[in-house]
Amino acid sequence: MDRGKQNSETAFGRAPGRFSAILRIGFVALSAAAGLASDASAQNFSWFNFGPTGNDGPSYTTNRTDPDFVREWEANPPKGFATLAKANIEATKMAVRQYTMIVGKGGWPQIPEPPPKTPRDSLMQYGTTDRAVALLRARLAASGEFRGTNTTSNYFDNELEKALQRYQAANGLAPTGIADKRTIAALNVPADVRLKQLKVNLTRLQEAIPATAKRYVVVNIPAAHIEAVENGAIVARYAGVVGKPERPTPLLRTPITDLNFNPMWRLPPTVISEDLIPRGREMQKKGQNVLVKFGIDAYAGGKKVDPQSINWEKVTPGTYTYSQKPGKENPLGFLKINFNNAHSVYMHDTPSDRIFGRNFRSESSGCIRVHNIEKLAAWLLAGQNGWSASRIAQVKEQGQRLDVRLKQPVQLLFVYISAWATEDGVVQFRRDIYQKDGIGEVASSY
Incomplete structure (x- = not known):
């Protein structure tokens, strides 16, 4: 042969x-x-x-x-x-x-x-x-x-x-x-x-499958895959990055409502408490400033705070809110996909796509990074006046800041199916x- x-x-x-x-x-x-x-x-x-x-x-x-x-x-x-x-x-x-x-x-x-x-x-x-x-x-x-x-x-x-x-x-x-x-x-x-896995997951399938709409997106966490599905047939499958075991991606069922192109990153609570503040303290001891290095702004009462005035040894979660402008350092990349949930998670692009070529992709703080996210965005916006794959490519190339609401929200499911x-x-x-x-x-x- x-x-x-x-x-x-x-x-x-x-x-x-x-x-x-x-x-x-x-x-x-x-x-x-x-x-x-x-x-x-x-x-x-x-x-x-x-x-x-x-x-x-x-x-x-x-x-x-x-x-x-x-x-x-x-x-x-x-x-x-x-x-x-x-x-x-x-x-x-x-x-x-x-x-x-x-x-x-x-x-x-x-x-x-x-x-x-x-x-x-x-x-x-x-x-x-x-x-x-x-x-x-x-x-x-x-x-x-x-x-x-x-x-x-x-x-x-x-x-x-x-x-x-x-x-x-x-x-x-x-x-x-x-x-x-x-x-x-x-x-x-x-x-x-x-x-045992098959039996456990059969129950999960029996609960999830009847709840699917005609058009939906599903993130299967163990597979680290995102699927766009229409009328029961898979339109596209994308590699993803899911939450670390210590910061797991939650299970949820909610509609995708809007997309942010070239978004500002508002740091979620987990990243603030487990990443930013410890890094701020570590860098402060070396005479460095974490906000200056990574281009992050801190706010108190809606007013921007001088990064040099912050004593990281006294900072606790809730002291400030933080955001990062669009750019090469922004971990959201050029697109963020939003949906209502109580976990402060979302789906997004990334400035570095090398991780998608790995077999084990449980590396995020709970949010979902999506490879080729512009193709998923084009599918979500299909039929919406003024939007096409070429328009999305243009927005990406120009770095244009846009917020777009879906006229027809698309069902989203985060599921945990490890055997089927x-x-x-x-x-x-x-x-x-x-x-x-x-x-x-x-x-x-x-």
């Missing part, structure tokens, strides 16, 4: 349309050995895409060992299926039954982890011969990604590489086909833990980053 051949599959499943056929056979997996599909049925499963996913879709290099491939994949995820698609409820019920069978058969084997700071050439990948390779085959056979007949070979061949890529894509990892430390940690989450299945039978898992699934740290640390 040509290892460079492009594949027409996607990380989140195929383009929608064959749900009834797939579910009629019960994922096929239920009629085989706890997740193993027959060869004929396996050809109907789709998992990832290394080529264009449409005229406006990302294009990935076929060299999956190239770090640029990982960055491109993470920053520009394929559209796939909507996380809150109605079909996902029945699909996830089927996945619960599938994983109940897997657990009943004893689960899957554990893969030995590579030692710390392992050289790249000693990781399991195409061409490796090692006893652990046979364990990897058995592990992927148990959950259904490896569909070959030879589950005992110690040689890492093309068939196993494809199986590992399928697994990685369905578990929120860039499908490199290399069994690195992070991938092995995900593989080693026990089957009974994955079953899509209508093509693909079972998805993401890190339980806030440990909400009741399973401890086992599925949050990779």
Whole structure:
């Protein structure tokens, strides 16, 4: 088989349309050995895409060992299926039954982890011969990604590489086909833990999906993805940055009401208490001023305060309010998306987009950073007189300060879905980053 051949599959499943056929056979997996599909049925499963996913879709290099491939994949995820698609409820019920069978058969084997700071050439990948390779085959056979007949070979061949890529894509990892430390940690989450996650998340899906409107935006926190959805079909998927575990992004359901182009940043309470004031005290000891360095203004009673007059050792949250004018240092970038909520959170651009190319993107103070946010803005403003993608690009280029209210508010949901299945039978898992699934740290640390 040509290892460079492009594949027409996607990380989140195929383009929608064959749900009834797939579910009629019960994922096929239920009629085989706890997740193993027959060869004929396996050809109907789709998992990832290394080529264009449409005229406006990302294009990935076929060299999956190239770090640029990982960055491109993470920053520009394929559209796939909507996380809150109605079909996902029945699909996830089927996945619960599938994983109940897997657990009943004893689960899957554990893969030995590579030692710390392992050289790249000693990781399991195409061409490796090692006893652990046979364990990897058995592990992927148990959950259904490896569909070959030879589950005992110690040689890492093309068939196993494809199986590992399928697994990685369905578990929120860039499908490199290399069994690195992070991938092995995900593989080693026990089957009974994955079953518990599916059951917990089935309830979440059953609560969230019926509440979705015809047109909505959803942020799935564990996946760090933002989806624009219309009439049940996903229009676009964007990489995002979500809150750190110590500053979690809240769950919410509220309409998006307005957009601020080239906005002023009004520092939220968490940033003031946990970042600005400690940094102010630290810099003051060095004879520096945090407000001057970062171009932040402090106000008391609505009046601007001389930054040099502030003694940071005496400042407490509530002493002042703070804001930062639009510019290169402004962490909101050129766009802020607003919605009513009690948590002082919002969605926004960022002046630095390198973080979107990382796999783990739980780095904010609770707000959501959105990659390619101008495309999301164009979708939100679609049909609104005077607004188009070119107008948004012009506003960005000129640094024009504008506030725009949506004539038709768009529903927004922040959800926590860490395990689900899509209508093509693909079972998805993401890190339980806030440990909400009741399973401890086992599925949050990779």
